[in-house]
Amino acid sequence: MPSGLVALLDDVAGITKLAAASLDDVGAAAGKAGSKAIGVVVDDTAVTPRYVVGLSPDRELPIIAKIAFGSLRNKLLILLPAALLLSAFAPWAITPLLMLGGAYLCFEGAEKVIEVFSGAAHDEVKEAPTDAAALEQEKVGGAIRTDLILSAEIMAIALADVSASPIVNQAIVLAVVGIGITIGVYGVVGLIVKMDDIGLHLAERRAASVRAIGRGLVKGMPVLMQALSVIGTAAMIWVGGGILIHGLEVLGLHAPAEIVHHAAEAVQHATGGLGPIAGWLVTAAASGLFGLVLGALIAWVVHKIRH
Template identity: 55%
Template sequence: MSVGLVALLDDIAAFAKLAAASIDDIGAAAGRASVKATGVVIDDTAVTPRYVEGLAAKREIPVVKRIALGSLRNKLLFILPAALLLSQFLPWLLTPLLMVGGTYLAYEGAEKLWEMISGKHTKAIDDAAAKKAVDEDRVVSSAVRTDFILSAEIMVIALNEVADEAFWSRAIILVVVALLITVLVYGIVGLIVKMDDIGLHLARQRTGWVQSFGRGLVTAMPRVMAVISTVGVVAMLWVGGHILLQGTYDLGWHGPYDLLHFLESGVHGVPVVGGVLTWLVDTLGSAIVGTIVGAVVVTVVHFIPRKKAHH
């Protein structure tokens, strides 16, 4: 009996080690998948604060919470099942879908870049002052619709990173990614939209340096928002271009990807800064591709129809 008990304990210990290893593998894979989606996460974080502009300060966090819950529903109830079914039965379709999403990101980035250069603003920004008159349900609905596109891109990027995992492992990893990304994005968004209030609170304190820090925080926030918006545009162009380069390579057109890889290899061996230069070359090359593709789509969507209408 003692021998049987020892064997049973050994089996339990082996199973526990296997389970722990599986958890570690899933955690590592979820981490890799989340990192791959960083560019889209930056974009999501940069876009969302605009939806609470004009709302009463006490309603900002509740509205952000509602948008976050809508984002989580998007990921878990709609995008996740569809992505898993595609990966199981039509895995060849993931790369084209990913490229469609990359093209959309490039288009969005190029459109925002054009607005910066031309001085024009998107309808969302133009309507920011009017949002006081818009009820919260409409604000949340609009934000959740925009989030759906970005969330779909995040989940497909994550799925593409773990496509070789077993079905249930993929499902668990994507659930973890959905939770992590949603908490990260809307936690940062909540902090950003309340930063003015935090600064005002600190500015009312008696301690001199605390008051100065609070006033500096309030003064700096418009610039911080401008930087976030710029980073979001660059991220869209970079991530969109990188997705397109990788997608064309996977589909058999190796030229653009090989050229970028050749340029990377030229700076990789530079002492001390080789790694940084390699990253910069990859980022710049991907951003250029994203800008070119995005500019073509912007031209087709905005300028050609307008020219036909004029004629």
């Protein structure tokens, strides 16, 4: 009997170790997949604050919360099941769909660059509703629709990274990535949109140093918002270009990836201790240039079709 109990305890210990290892694998995979989607995450963070511009300050956080719940619904109830079905029945379609999303990111980024130089917005101007509740509903709906596109790209990037894992692990990783990124993005967005209020509150304090910090926050917020817009656009183009170059390599067209790899390798060898950073910068710049050229080409075609 004691020997049987010892054997049972050994089995339990073995199962526990296996489960712990599996959780470690899932955690590592989720972290790796999430890190690859960082460019889209930056853009998501940069895009969302504009949906509360012009609304009452006391409605800013409730609106961000509504958008966050809509984002979770997009990821967990729509995109996650679709991704698992795709992985189970049409894994060959993951790379083309990922490339389609990458092309969309390049197109959106290139459109923003074109807007800067041309001074014209590519979106149609619509008359905003005068009713506050209707305006809020329209802004939340628009934000959730935009989030669906960005979330689809995030989930596709994560899926491509874990497509060889068991289906249960895929589901857990996608859920962890979706929930973690949503909390991170909308937590930061909430902080950003309330930063000016925090600054005004600090500016009313007695201590001169605290007032200076408050005034700095108020004056710095427009600069931060502008910087986020630029970073988000650059991230879209860079990530989209990188996805397309990698996708072409997977599909058998190795030339673009090889050119980028050789250029990065040459710079890395030439810069000594700064080699890894310089090599990464070359890869990012080359991916961004590729994405910008392709995005501009797509934008030109789209504009021709529209006209």
